[in-house]
Amino acid sequence: MLEVNFSEFFKGKNIIYFKTLDSTQSYALELISKNKPNDKTAILTYNQSKGRGQLGAKWLSEPGENICLSVVVYPKYLNSDQQFLLSQMSALAVFKFIKEFTQADVKIKWPNDILVNEQKIAGILINNTLQGAKITSTVVGIGVNINQSVFADELPNAISLSALEGRKFDLKEMVISLYESFELFYEMLTSGNHQQIQSMYLNHLFGLNQRRSFTLANSTVIEGVIRGVQQDGRLIVEMSGAFKTFDIRELKTNL
Numbered sequence: 001m002l003e004v005n006f007s008e009f010f011k012g013k014n015i016i017y018f019k020t021l022d023s024t025q026s027y028a029l030e031l032i033s034k035n036k037p038n039d040k041t042a043i044l045t046y047n048q049s050k051g052r053g054q055l056g057a058k059w060l061s062e063p064g065e066n067i068c069l070s071v072v073v074y075p076k077y078l079n080s081d082q083q084f085l086l087s088q089m090s091a092l093a094v095f096k097f098i099k100e101f102t103q104a105d106v107k108i109k110w111p112n113d114i115l116v117n118e119q120k121i122a123g124i125l126i127n128n129t130l131q132g133a134k135i136t137s138t139v140v141g142i143g144v145n146i147n148q149s150v151f152a153d154e155l156p157n158a159i160s161l162s163a164l165e166g167r168k169f170d171l172k173e174m175v176i177s178l179y180e181s182f183e184l185f186y187e188m189l190t191s192g193n194h195q196q197i198q199s200m201y202l203n204h205l206f207g208l209n210q211r212r213s214f215t216l217a218n219s220t221v222i223e224g225v226i227r228g229v230q231q232d233g234r235l236i237v238e239m240s241g242a243f244k245t246f247d248i249r250e251l252k253t254n255l
Contacts, residue, residue, distance in 0.1 A: 020047040024070035025141040084233035107206035119159035
């Protein structure tokens with residue numbers, strides 16, 4: 001393990017760097033249980049062998065090409081029914097980061113994937129620990145495709161910044177930019193600007209007010225129009241004149 005001091009960029013916060021790691025998310029959770037690191041401590045690797053995605057899926061990343069980052073925060077000011085604010089805040093942070101490096105069309109795909117030209121460039125995994133009605137700690141896992149040029153067959157719709165822009169990026173500089181974007185939106189959250197976060201998230205939501213196809217948990221394909229997102233994170237879809245809500249286990253938005 002090598003702890004890299006980027007204090008001139010990170011305002012004194014620590015980033016713990018590993019040449020290789022099974023999962024930044026798993027390591028961050030273990031660190032919380034043992035040492036309780038400082039707020040906004042980041043776990044970083046460019047070589048993650050067992051990355052975690054939504055609903056138990058794997059996050060596949062070519063070694064040395066992409067950012068795998070997990071940030072530890074302690075949002076004790078949020079109630080358990082406000083968990084989706086963390087997802088929205090994190091998605092906006094990654095959205096802003098991507099927008100800094102491309103003029104292409106960037107969107108947030110519910111709940112918190114980041115798309116560029118309808119191709120997936122980043123994913124986010126939120127892991128909250130609750131105590132009663134409060135959130136005591138959160139790990140925000142972020143995977144961003146930076147320099148990868150070839151993707152596995154099981155990732156037919158993946159894209160990287162390098163593939164978009166036709167150049168390679170310095171990973172250290174990209175980590176700095178990503179962290180600063182996260183810090184900006186986390187400060188917005190801690191300052192209580194919840195309505196602004198919700199409004200910005202909705203403004204950048206992929207498929208909003210558009211007829212799209214969706215796949216239900218039973219593999220049935222349906223059509224509908226995304227009309228919004230509830231405060232608890234459930235997607236609001238209009239189908240045949242009726243409004244229905246779905247959580248991430250019940251519905252997937254098709255590309």
